[in-house]
Amino acid sequence: MIEVEDxxxxxxxxxxxxxxxxxxxxxxxxxxxxxxxxxSTLARAIAGLIVPExxxxxxxxxxxxxxxxxxxxxxxILFQNPDHQxxxxxxxxxxxxxxxxxxxDPAGAAEMLVRFGRADWAGRPVAELSQGQRHLVCxxxxxxxxxxxxxxxxxxxxxxxxxxxxxxxxxxxxxxxVIQITHDPAAIDGYDRVVWIDAGTVRADGPPAAVLxxxxxxxxxxxAERLA
Ligand SMILES: Nc1ncnc2c1ncn2[C@@H]1O[C@H](COP(=O)(O)OP(=O)(O)OP(=O)(O)O)[C@@H](O)[C@H]1O
Numbered sequence: 001m002i003e004v005e006d007x008x009x010x011x012x013x014x015x016x017x018x019x020x021x022x023x024x025x026x027x028x029x030x031x032x033x034x035x036x037x038x039x040s041t042l043a044r045a046i047a048g049l050i051v052p053e054x055x056x057x058x059x060x061x062x063x064x065x066x067x068x069x070x071x072x073x074x075x076x077i078l079f080q081n082p083d084h085q086x087x088x089x090x091x092x093x094x095x096x097x098x099x100x101x102x103x104x105d106p107a108g109a110a111e112m113l114v115r116f117g118r119a120d121w122a123g124r125p126v127a128e129l130s131q132g133q134r135h136l137v138c139x140x141x142x143x144x145x146x147x148x149x150x151x152x153x154x155x156x157x158x159x160x161x162x163x164x165x166x167x168x169x170x171x172x173x174x175x176x177x178v179i180q181i182t183h184d185p186a187a188i189d190g191y192d193r194v195v196w197i198d199a200g201t202v203r204a205d206g207p208p209a210a211v212l213x214x215x216x217x218x219x220x221x222x223x224a225e226r227l228a
Pocket of ligand 1: 011012016033034035036037038039040041042
């Protein structure tokens with residue numbers, strides 16, 4: 001159970017999240033909102049990568065910003081650009097890193113490659129993989145750590161249609177709780193819940209059928225055509 005308890009975050013002197021309060025027990029949660037509305041900041045706060053100036057995020061009772069070990073065990077995060085999270089030169093080293101951080105057997109990296117039919121990637125230099133393949137490396141690295149929650153921060157932009165479909169099918173089959181930030185309403189259509197973030201607060205929150213039409217109507221309104 002993820003609890004966002006009155007979280008306030010300011011960045012560069014601006015309030016980016018404003019006393020945000022959310023209980024998130026669902027397994028599939030979409031987050032939508034305009035550019036700059038605070039979605040990625042919320043994702044980072046949930047993953048414990050940002051210390052809120054007020055409030056806290058807990059998962060299973062552990063404070064994500066203060067208990068780094070619990071945060072590493074509980075939440076995996078996938079960024080839009082895989083190059084922002086890949087550190088190691090080869091695929092297997094990348095997958096083994098998180099396991100070592102958790103004090104787990106790095107052999108789990110090879111098992112994960114087998115599970116995805118990519119055992120031959122073990123020694124492959126990450127730099128030789130395509131962007132879609134690097135996304136898959138990031139997903140495997142996160143899954144290998146067996147987090148309870150996986151956060152996807154617009155992971156599919158820039159990917160071709162078959163790669164997007166393949167990764168979406170993978171995500172759909174995950175047992176873990178998935179929180180997906182997206183600008184594509186179709187990506188979260190069948191989700192349990194959609195939270196619309198606007199200027200660091202919750203603008204609307206509920207099932208996709210209730211939130212997405214209102215969100216789309218506002219995004220497509222003529223006066224919405226201004227840069228965020
Ligand atoms: N490191 C930073 N320093 C100062 N301001 C920041 C920093 N990171 C983000 N911001 C600001 O915080 C606000 C929210 O950013 P955030 O990345 O959370 O938005 P977002 O909803 O994810 O946007 P997008 O849809 O464009 O990815 C923006 O106004 C952004 O300029």
